[in-house]
Amino acid sequence: MTVLPEAGTRHEESATGRLRAVLAQAAQVVGADRVTYPDEETTGTPATMLGPNAGLHRSRAVFGVVRPQTAEDVRRVVELFADGETPAALHAFSTGGNWGLGSREPARDGAVVLDLSGLDQIRDIDVVRGWAVVEPGVTQARLARLTEGSERMLNVTASSAHTSVVGNALDRGVGLRHQRVEDLTGLEVVLPDGELIRVGWWPEQDRPTPVYTHGLGPSLVQLFVQSDLGVVTAATVRLLPRPEALRVVRLAFAPDKVEAATAEVRRWVTQGLTRGVVKIYNEVAARAYGGEPGQYLVHVCVDGTPEVVDALSGILAVEAVRSRLFGAVSDSDATDPAAAGHDVAVRVERAYAGDPDPTDALFEAKTGRPAVRLDEEGGFLFFLPLVPFSGAALARADELVEQVRAETGIRCGVTLNVLGADVVDCVVTMRFAREGEEAERAHRVLDRLYELFVGEGFLPYRLDIDHTGWADRLPAGAGARSFARRLKDAVDPHHVIAAGRYA
Template identity: 55%
Template sequence: MLDTVRSVLPASAVAAAPEAPGEGNVGMYRERIVHATLRPTEVSQVQELVKVFGGPGTPCGLHAISTGRNWGLGSREPATDNAVTLDLSGLSRIRTLDLDRGFAVVEPGVTQGALAKQLSGTGRILNVTASSAHTSVVGNGLDRGVGLRRQRVDDLAGLEVVLPDGDLAHVGWWPEEHRSTAVYSHGLGPELTPLFSQSNLGVVTAAVVRLLPRPEAQRTIRLSFTRNSLAGATDAMRRWVSQGLVGGVLKVYDVVSAELYGGRVGEFLAHISVDGTDASARAVARVIVEEAHGTGLFTEVHDSAVGTGSDDVVVRMVESAYAGDPDNNDALLEATLGQTAEHIDAEGTGWLFFLPMVPFSGQRIAEAHELLGRVFEETGVRAGCTVNALSSDIIDFVVSIKFQRNDLAAGQAHSALERCYELFAERGFIPYRLDIDHAEWVDRLSTDSRALQLTRDLKTFLDPNGAIAPGRYA
């Protein structure tokens, strides 16, 4: 099969064996058997490669990655053994940047740092995540990552997809060369774009990414509170979110997560973004500050304009990211793991993530923290948590587990991760992303077996030979 591949790609783009065997991944998941890495630079090459692997008698699966920085969930490793990695980082063009209509067409190798840099000084910003500036916009969006403004899947207006037979399809909204249409992803008839999120039905080679208007003014309110005030403080913040006072994703770091990320420790710390015109941002910030003082729940209330300076690495990152700038993200990454983005998988501290959704209420979030306490009692591993409020009803409860990079500590960390899956699922707190060692949990967590079978029927119809990302979410 590699002989056929070499007729599609230059020799330099085909690595017949792992180039750095034993390089590992930051989560210390079991390394899968990967026979080769292919690095196309053109969509036409991707089409030809998918045809090769999509044919009958395919001896191994094709595992597509964008930049491979799926840290804490498996990095660049596939879900199953016997795979060939399709590394799309060489597809790195920003094809279109339309500031008037608010979209960019980008390929999988475009990082959030590269796109944000193109938007600097314009009237648009990118919904950036708290992860490294070197992570992929497309890859993270397809896996439903969470930005500082909203869940990133909501940024995807349209996709360019190579189907298992090698055909190219544009689903959702796609710009037309000879006329200007409204950026409306739903279109007519059944909406197809969501089919390719957390999907192994095709290989995405480009996406239409929505860009947000840049706020005229932006302020960040920081609120500190103790564990005893967790439920009450959460309900107070939920009220502000539900009444439209909060711009973007409200973030709360617990004591452990603040320590893990290199910030100040001692109490919970919430970050609330307020933006709009200068007058409206000041007025709303004043309301939140006055009400926060009035609750008696918060030990410290701080209001400042973004960019006024702070020596706390977490504060600097959050304020910049709210403004669409990921430049401070990597300083936080290095403070957390002691390594740059290029070396995280090879050396340094270990890192795991567990990502459940939890109802946004003081009682339910307190319950989630109690579960983390049980994990600590049973395994000796103290996990950190960051709350990301996606709306007034639901939060992304990011559980992070940092560990020393040795077999004993890794075993303990993975035992803690396993207990998180078990305990949170029992309580109804279901993860919205799975790591590679828990791919089979899609069966255990599915609310309707017939719906899951429908997904598998679509897979069988489109990809009868199971060539694309076997075992991934299906």
Template identity: 45%
Template sequence: MTTPRTDAPAAPDSPAASASPPETGRFRPRQLAGLLRPRTVEEVVGHVRAAARAAEDSPDGGGSAPVPLHPVSTGRNWGLGSALPVRDGAAVLDLSGLDRIREIDTLRGYAVVEPGVTQDLLAQRLTGTDRVLNLTGASRHTSIIGNILERGVGLHRTRAEDLAGLELVLADGQRVRTGWWPAPGGPAVVQPHGSGPSLNHLFTQASWAAVTAAVVRLRPRPRTVTVLPLTFPADRLNGAVDVLREWTAGHLVPATTKIYDPVAARTYGVRDRYLAHLALTGDPEVTDALTRIVGDRVRTPGSPFEHASPGAADADVHAAYAGRPDPADTLFRRKTGGCCARCLDRERGLLMFLPLVPFRGTAAAEAAGLVRDATADCTAGVTMNVLDADTVDHVVTIGFTPDDPDAARRAHRALDRLHTAFAARGWLPYRSDVDHPLPPHTALHRRLRDALDPHGVFARGRFEGPQPPPAP
């Protein structure tokens, strides 16, 4: 975030209200009512209480218009709006200043982290231990909590599965915890659901509280990591995806395969073909045996696959799957044409569309056709993340020149077409951007939201349906 700091949310019509800073999607700039940067949980509580008092005294009660809070962790939700709120008039509550790793327990396999703790910070602290963090393919300088709250996708499992407990500041300023929390050094086994109704995921993809810490599960460090790069031609997509599905269902490969279309595959030096990264982890005897079996199947007559050169899954790729730190963000910079986490919002134009598609060859081929039609007048690449034997998350990335308004308009029209085409097919995105909020909450969601935040202390987010039209 680069907006000037303010110490309190300004009224929306005050001089301190400002347009949002550049973000990589070039969405409609939002009017921000201020930027708050607390450094402690107590300061977060203070800001939430102040917003709650203002909301209770809102016009209905005779006071000035309230300023809802939009909490972010590192605000690097690239392609979906970065740190932008959905609606005008919110104050961004930037929690990156809460950046302590409060605890690491390698025996029981968890860390307690605050919102400003980045993937790389924790990966560094785990060096030399027998535990690793489930990294994502985004910059190492993104927040662990921010991505968990998006229910993002890690290299080994979805980030939702890494979550064991949350510490929250509710809309009335109360501090509470959900899920499982450790007694330091205690014997209790990590149990994300706690006991009774499971509450953690009431607060992911929600905007009902500010998260000030989380218990994050750590994976055992694998003794070996082997990423096999296989390629196949575009006209074999259907058959290749069916074979990968069969291998996944049969546990020959874990449900973590990434399939890059010929545009996305260029990052790894592959031209004009699809590339699949098959990540095998475990004891060397296991990864060796699986590598041999996959090799035999690749050589089977009629197989769509060829082995790519080792450079298509090089040391940087292996380091990411192995959870090793990379403060220089080498792999991320390769994906962004050399751009670092700090400059991406200013220097690159990038939109993302993230639908869930069945793990079937015919579906993959159909999805590729929908993407081709929708993005015919711009540049788009697709990465498919296998989530399980039935589901593949498609990451469609549209790149454009950020200072060319025509290119930005074309990219946004393509994004609109993607939303329309995939919705018509029934393949909905699992997360969305500030201009395409996901379908409205159910009645039960609304009851819970109204119970937790009756006065709208927190800004309504991307998971609460489109903004209602302004009152006449």
């Protein structure tokens, strides 16, 4: 880790001069208008230049912001820091839309920030073979637009249409078809010494090799997921086959039926009656989707040929009614203009079909602000544990959220993303007003959620910038953390790349 000198020493003056010299060299690489320095009056006292963040996390001290536009820019900037003599490490972000987990902020103080939003090229795309080569600044709306009317689609998330495809996948975000890390087939990475490499599968102009992530030998793509071993400048992303037909079945159940209802949904998943990620919303989260007051809401996607969709949606309706667990069952909201939830249902089905809503209507309903104003005006925190997919485990998770409400008065929104027959991504959200004591109270709730869920064995799979220390408190394989640090020291002996949430 880079150790910052104490204020007022000659060492500090020398370090500050070195830092300014390196930033001046970076300006020669990317252009003077693409480097932001601290204000003159704050020289020696690092000041943040990243603006507010939606979670109202403490702003970290930042020594400069560099905005490269090409992979070669990134390589040359990293090379400037490679000798370890500069008293700052590099922190990279894609478009900065990591709302509720820290937005653009580094995990620690004392970084120079690489804003990669200017790397916004879709370098290549093949909708027939099902891949695209994209840079970190490419949003899901842009990439999805290129697949419209084709036989392929993007695995989109339920977040803003204007968020980064690459950035979200590298943090193991969840799409509506599966966890997005499964879509990464290859990565272009600048290593801490400035070398640019490619790992995994990449297209070859003269040979149509099959798309296969792992190749021969150790599979290296995953080394750079939730990682501080390099700066990713591009990724090859899978484009999924587009189904001929698709429908989302909507169901509702009462809060006292969480265990039985989720167990029934699991039976449908294990027996192949569903496609994509089944989503279950508690009564708070369901409001944005037109859920009935006081009821949980379930979205079950079925797709395939029109005949398969008709058959599966019919079977699900029969199973739901037969179970006597669900108070409302509908598979026609998106096709019936008179249905109360018609507009929302259309947007939901289009998202499952790979078409994010460029107006962000559902995103704004969930967060209370447009994406471009969320950091400045919104108040939003995430907690993201994994829970075993069983009725008993999900009922216990619900009890923990209720315990937090009883202790603090805050009722969190909860979305359960079913990632398969055995695991659920439990997205716990807190919206709060930025004024007064609301933010401080929301952060206390977040601390309590970590304590309760981890104590139960429901471990987070993504961390916010204020809980990076939990990486060492969570169980891992014997020697795993030590081995990861040995890899870091071997690949990045001067710790040029800022340690992040997971290292």
